Amino acid sequence: MKNHHPVTPKEERLAQILAKIKGRDFRLTPQRLAILNILAASEDHPSVDDIYKEVRNRFPTTSIATVYKTIALLKELNEVLELGFPDGSNRYDGHRPYPHPHAICTRCRKIMDPEISSVDELSEEMKKKTGYSFSFHRLDFFGLCPECQKNSRK
Amino acid sequence: MKNHHPVTPKEERLAQILAKIKGRDFRLTPQRLAILNILAASEDHPSVDDIYKEVRNRFPTTSIATVYKTIALLKELNEVLELGFPDGSNRYDGHRPYPHPHAICTRCRKIMDPEISSVDELSEEMKKKTGYSFSFHRLDFFGLCPECQKNSRK
DNA sequence: CATATAATTGATAATAAATATCAATAGATA
DNA sequence: TATCTATTGATATTTATTATCAATTATATG
Ligand SMILES: [Mn+2]
Ligand SMILES: [Mn+2]
Ligand SMILES: [Zn+2]
Ligand SMILES: [Zn+2]
Numbered sequence A, B: 001m002k003n004h005h006p007v008t009p010k011e012e013r014l015a016q017i018l019a020k021i022k023g024r025d026f027r028l029t030p031q032r033l034a035i036l037n038i039l040a041a042s043e044d045h046p047s048v049d050d051i052y053k054e055v056r057n058r059f060p061t062t063s064i065a066t067v068y069k070t071i072a073l074l075k076e077l078n079e080v081l082e083l084g085f086p087d088g089s090n091r092y093d094g095h096r097p098y099p100h101p102h103a104i105c106t107r108c109r110k111i112m113d114p115e116i117s118s119v120d121e122l123s124e125e126m127k128k129k130t131g132y133s134f135s136f137h138r139l140d141f142f143g144l145c146p147e148c149q150k151n152s153r154k
Numbered sequence C: 001c002a003t004a005t006a007a008t009t010g011a012t013a014a015t016a017a018a019t020a021t022c023a024a025t026a027g028a029t030a
Numbered sequence D: 001t002a003t004c005t006a007t008t009g010a011t012a013t014t015t016a017t018t019a020t021c022a023a024t025t026a027t028a029t030g
Helices: A009-022 A030-041 A048-058 A064-076 A119-130 A146-152 B009-022 B030-041 B048-058 B064-076 B119-130 B146-152
Strands: A081-083 A091-093 A102-105 A133-144 B081-083 B091-093 B102-105 B133-144
Touching: A009 A030, A030 A048, A030 A064, A048 A064, A119 A133, A119 B119, A119 B133, A133 A146, A133 B119, B009 B030, B030 B048, B030 B064, B048 B064, B119 B133, B133 B146
Parallel strands: A102 A133, B102 B133
Antiparallel strands: A081 A091, A133 B133, B081 B091
């Protein structure tokens, strides 16, 4: 048989996304499925261009517009987290589509996902001080990753 | 005499900025001084267009390019904090030019500056978990401000 | 399987904020 | 006041994203 239950974490993640897609009048084209696979499997927060290049390895006729449209679809379904940057170098997390803190290297642009416990505390203090009711957040810490720290020590 | 020591907080803040400007071959034009005044006095994180409109009240011939160039100058001097957003609706804090958390209303776009004590803790945990050496951060919490919460309860 | 429907694709045009360009203007200094 | 050059203002350029639309193709149905 061709279909089977998901076993690896990324198969699991893809299955979650496909379940949401099935809900509406969405169609499963090869290009779209390839993009979903890339996003579900990615741990390194790829850019639109990263995704575009990778999907073109398998489907060389794919348009960049299709990548944008698939990402827009996933955003609507809350199945991808967009890390937008004002210089246009946007990055995407299809692995963890909910808000979480990021460590961003200003030299090599590597973005990491640490498990952080003190976010709730900060959020609670923000709420108390401002009276806002928060629905999401964006927590970015910028600096040098361990590797770039070594390289900059010459 | 015309010059006097700064007494109000915003005069104090303007004096800080002017001190940095004096250092190099910078010139004090009326337009530039007006923009500096607006940014030093502002508590509400104005946009480029907000600043542009306000400065044109006093100097109607001012170009938007001059606003951009003055902001670029202040960024170089680390005397303004730029809150860049991927949709291009950038906002500026000339009052507190260092990284700090913001509460952002998704409805009326009001941005607040609460005094938060638990940032260091979060930063420390990030550092321990990732090994990054951070130099700045961006901490945004999005939701409804108290006023917009009232209005949305109909 | 053949057919109908409409969602999707791919190519391209349009959009818009930020930046670059450059001749004209006007601070700063002596 | 004259000189020098930083700055201005108008405009062109850049570039990521969005919009457009005819052609294609996934899907359901008989
Ligand atoms: Mn992430
Ligand atoms: Mn602020
Ligand atoms: Zn790095
Ligand atoms: Zn509000």
